[in-house]
Amino acid sequence: MSRTKVQSRPKTPNPLDVHVGGRLRTLRLIRGMSQMDLGRALGITAQQVHKYETGTNRVSASRLQKISEVFGTQAFYFFEGLAGSGIPTRDEQHDRLALPLSAMTAESIALNRAFHRIKDGQIRRRIIALVRALADDEDE
Numbered sequence: 751m752s753r754t755k756v757q758s759r760p761k762t763p764n765p766l767d768v769h770v771g772g773r774l775r776t777l778r779l780i781r782g783m784s785q786m787d788l789g790r791a792l793g794i795t796a797q798q799v800h801k802y803e804t805g806t807n808r809v810s811a812s813r814l815q816k817i818s819e820v821f822g823t824q825a826f827y828f829f830e831g832l833a834g835s836g837i838p839t840r841d842e843q844h845d846r847l848a849l850p851l852s853a854m855t856a857e858s859i860a861l862n863r864a865f866h867r868i869k870d871g872q873i874r875r876r877i878i879a880l881v882r883a884l885a886d887d888e889d890e
Contacts, residue, residue: 763805770814770828775803777821780862791820 763771778788778799785796785803792799792813801807809817809828818825868874 764808765805766832767808768805769832770809771803771805773828773830774799774809774817777823777827778803779859780866781821782863788817788820792816 778785783791785799789796789799798807802809802813811825814825814828818827865874865877868877
């Protein structure tokens with residue numbers, strides 16, 4: 751009796767894993783880290799980081815906690831904005847202004863990195879007001 755190998759369909763990533771991975775990738779890019787840098791910080795390969803970011807591999811709870819520590823954020827950050835999660839965003843205004851990763855340009859990433867290096871909160875708020883005013887001028 752011969753056994754035939756059953757061909758399985760390629761597994762599609764779970765939407766939750768894709769969401770968490772997308773949030774991971776966005777945060778990594780904003781912080782200016784490469785996949786290799788993050789992998790070193792976590793003790794894993796850049797390939798594994800890539801698999802997390804695409805949702806191909808699921809991020810375990812302990813790994814998600816370690817990732818949160820590396821970025822100085824809470825683990826729930828990775829679930830914010832997930833439809834039906836019931837997890838409110840910490841900053842609704844930020845979410846309205848945030849671009850999806852596909853719309854981010856090199857310029858917007860560079861601006862975001864520079865912005866986050868500004869320590870004075872009042873200066874950051876003034877920059878936001880300036881950018882909004884400039885954007886409103888372009889709309890008119």
